[in-house]
Amino acid sequence: MDDGTVYDICVVGGGPAGLSAAVNAHVRRKKVIVFGGRTGRPKVNLSPKVDNYLGFPGISGNELYEKFNRHVEEFKIPVVHQKIQNIGPLDGTFTLLSRDGSLYRGKCVILATGVTAHNLLAGEEKLVGRGVSYCATCDGPLYQNKTVTVIDYTGEGAEETNFLAEFCRKVYYLGMAGPAVEFIKDNVEVILNDRPVEISGDDTVTALKTRNRTLETDGIFIYRETYPPGEIIPGLEVEEGYIKVNRRMETGMPGVYAAGDCTGKPHQVAKSVGEGQTAALNAVAYLDSLELSGPSKP
Amino acid sequence: MDDGTVYDICVVGGGPAGLSAAVNAHVRRKKVIVFGGRTGRPKVNLSPKVDNYLGFPGISGNELYEKFNRHVEEFKIPVVHQKIQNIGPLDGTFTLLSRDGSLYRGKCVILATGVTAHNLLAGEEKLVGRGVSYCATCDGPLYQNKTVTVIDYTGEGAEETNFLAEFCRKVYYLGMAGPAVEFIKDNVEVILNDRPVEISGDDTVTALKTRNRTLETDGIFIYRETYPPGEIIPGLEVEEGYIKVNRRMETGMPGVYAAGDCTGKPHQVAKSVGEGQTAALNAVAYLDSLELSGPSKP
Numbered sequence: 175m176d177d178g179t180v181y182d183i184c185v186v187g188g189g190p191a192g193l194s195a196a197v198n199a200h201v202r203r204k205k206v207i208v209f210g211g212r213t214g215r216p217k218v219n220l221s222p223k224v225d226n227y228l229g230f231p232g233i234s235g236n237e238l239y240e241k242f243n244r245h246v247e248e249f250k251i252p253v254v255h256q257k258i259q260n261i262g263p264l265d266g267t268f269t270l271l272s273r274d275g276s277l278y279r280g281k282c283v284i285l286a287t288g289v290t291a292h293n294l295l296a297g298e299e300k301l302v303g304r305g306v307s308y309c310a311t312c313d314g315p316l317y318q319n320k321t322v323t324v325i326d327y328t329g330e331g332a333e334e335t336n337f338l339a340e341f342c343r344k345v346y347y348l349g350m351a352g353p354a355v356e357f358i359k360d361n362v363e364v365i366l367n368d369r370p371v372e373i374s375g376d377d378t379v380t381a382l383k384t385r386n387r388t389l390e391t392d393g394i395f396i397y398r399e400t401y402p403p404g405e406i407i408p409g410l411e412v413e414e415g416y417i418k419v420n421r422r423m424e425t426g427m428p429g430v431y432a433a434g435d436c437t438g439k440p441h442q443v444a445k446s447v448g449e450g451q452t453a454a455l456n457a458v459a460y461l462d463s464l465e466l467s468g469p470s471k472p
Numbered sequence: 473m474d475d476g477t478v479y480d481i482c483v484v485g486g487g488p489a490g491l492s493a494a495v496n497a498h499v500r501r502k503k504v505i506v507f508g509g510r511t512g513r514p515k516v517n518l519s520p521k522v523d524n525y526l527g528f529p530g531i532s533g534n535e536l537y538e539k540f541n542r543h544v545e546e547f548k549i550p551v552v553h554q555k556i557q558n559i560g561p562l563d564g565t566f567t568l569l570s571r572d573g574s575l576y577r578g579k580c581v582i583l584a585t586g587v588t589a590h591n592l593l594a595g596e597e598k599l600v601g602r603g604v605s606y607c608a609t610c611d612g613p614l615y616q617n618k619t620v621t622v623i624d625y626t627g628e629g630a631e632e633t634n635f636l637a638e639f640c641r642k643v644y645y646l647g648m649a650g651p652a653v654e655f656i657k658d659n660v661e662v663i664l665n666d667r668p669v670e671i672s673g674d675d676t677v678t679a680l681k682t683r684n685r686t687l688e689t690d691g692i693f694i695y696r697e698t699y700p701p702g703e704i705i706p707g708l709e710v711e712e713g714y715i716k717v718n719r720r721m722e723t724g725m726p727g728v729y730a731a732g733d734c735t736g737k738p739h740q741v742a743k744s745v746g747e748g749q750t751a752a753l754n755a756v757a758y759l760d761s762l763e764l765s766g767p768s769k770p
Contacts, residue, residue: 448746
């Protein structure tokens with residue numbers, strides 16, 4: 175799906191940084207869209223009491239996040255409850271691919287993807303793109319008639335498993351997110367009450383070691399709340415595990431900004447909200463500086 | 473006055489950045505004091521409507537600033553309604569001199585001094601410390617039996633003028649802040665309905681040109697809402713008119729942080745609040761890393 179709309183600013187992530195970026199872009203009359211939002215369960219939502227968002231002592235994280243979402247709703251900013259899997263430059267704009275296979279286009283991107291609560295697995299970083307993937311929609315077709323493993327920390331891996339089972343020979347489903355799930359096809363082996371430990375392989379993935387066993391596998395699809403920074407846009411500069419930005423929240427790529435937890439510590443609401451604002455206002459200045467010709471809709 | 477108290481963190485400035493720093497330092501159980509506060513009239517106070525502080529669309533600047541101040545009051549954080557004139561290192565701590573001559577001591581300093589709404593005068597930067605001063609308490613005594621000029625944008629220069637008139641030969645008082653003021657001594661010449669234009673002098677100040685006349689003067693004391701960044705701590709690195717900081721809000725000086733408008737654009741509430749938080753939490757980490765020996769009170 176690509177309805178041809180070109181957004182001024184695509185905000186990837188619906189936590190405090192992303193929503194702040196969206197609100198600020200909207201106030202400056204830019205066409206903005208947010209990917210993430212309520213379903214993303216950002217960490218603020220889990221705090222029983224937030225005492226350091228200036229002006230609102232003692233508010234619960236849940237109440238504060240509700241206010242953040244209502245702010246965005248009041249401004250009628252579109253929020254798509256889909257995770258963006260991949261972002262690529264195309265004809266002077268960026269193309270964003272969501273997990274359900276939809277395409278979106280924007281002139282600027284603000285990454286507010288948060289931090290993952292789970293550490294990378296041993297061997298994971300080395301084998302990204304060589305058997306390790308975060309997107310069955312993108313990379314699944316490479317594993318026709320092969321064996322793959324889905325590591326699912328969020329529950330969203332279940333749907334991906336059904337998709338993979340259609341053309342893979344076998345799919346191991348390692349469910350870390352809680353209740354058992356059922357799958358359509360019987361080439362899925364469900365593994366619960368276990369943990370992934372290490373991904374092995376020299377050139378490409380050959381096996382996943384779990385606490386209890388070793389699975390021979392050609393590919394591994396991992397579903398976490400957030401992606402490792404840098405995975406979402408190839409070539410993005412990462413420093414000590416965070417997306418590298420300057421004081422203007424610019425990444426090294428023109429038109430790509432980042433804000434919030436994915437840019438570094440402290441992982442706090444006010445810091446994220448402030449960075450979202452700074453990213454948005456600098457993106458607005460960047461857009462204003464572009465002398466784009468041609469209509470934004472075909 | 474110096475009652476011997478050594479604060480963990482001294483926050484200079486009572487706008488959104490300063491108050492956010494104070495709240496965050498307090499939450500992390502540090503002994504914090506704020507200089508500025510309600511009397512400082514930060515810009516947020518003047519906005520009829522703030523639409524981009526996430527969670528609170530449509531709030532008036534005045535109401536938001538009231539909430540900020542109430543947050544600080546609820547935490548019983550001491551706020552001193554005095555401007556800090558000068559900060560110097562002393563025995564591993566910092567000594568802060570306020571405009572009324574009081575001394576305060578702190579292990580860390582967070583500068584949240586805002587931006588001045590008034591441009592520097594022609595010649596001002598060149599002659600700072602060579603006739604141009606921002607502090608009669610500090611530098612006034614150098615002008616015994618000389619002629620000085622007070623440029624007063626805020627009203628606070630009136631009191632300073634009375635002080636200077638006690639020992640200077642003559643004091644020109646150029647009042648830019650509104651209503652006429654009366655002075656105790658008759659060696660004060662009040663000039664209203666005029667504007668300063670240029671400060672001249674080769675080695676040291678010799679004259680102030682105003683729109684209507686030229687005043688021969690040995691010293692010029694300027695009172696604005698805020699100081700030019702860098703004036704408050706000798707040697708502080710300034711870049712394009714702003715205090716230079718990294719992403720941790722560290723200045724080049726150990727123990728000295730900056731946040732908010734004084735560090736650069738955008739001049740916005742959420743950006744300031746976020747930076748105040750980042751500065752405070754990094755100051756807390758710095759304090760925790762110090763292996764200070766000795767009691768914090770004598």
